[in-house]
Amino acid sequence: MRISRLAERSGVPATTLRFYETAGLRPADRSPSGYRLYGEDAVERLASPE
DSSP states (O other), X not given: OBHHHHHHHHOOXXXXXXXXXXXXXXXXEEOTXXXXXXXXXXXXXXXXXX
16 A cells, blocks of 8 residues: 555554654555555554554
8 A cells, every 4th residue: 555545544644654664664665656555564563552
């Protein structure tokens, strides 16, 4: 899923998700056109307090 959908589903702003990626905390795959792509596990991981 794209970053906007992840932000919507997790309640975490896209700007925060971009920061997490830059810091190496939540890496994202990239589509051929450069969009950040996340799997379903990203929603669960962002909801987890660990």
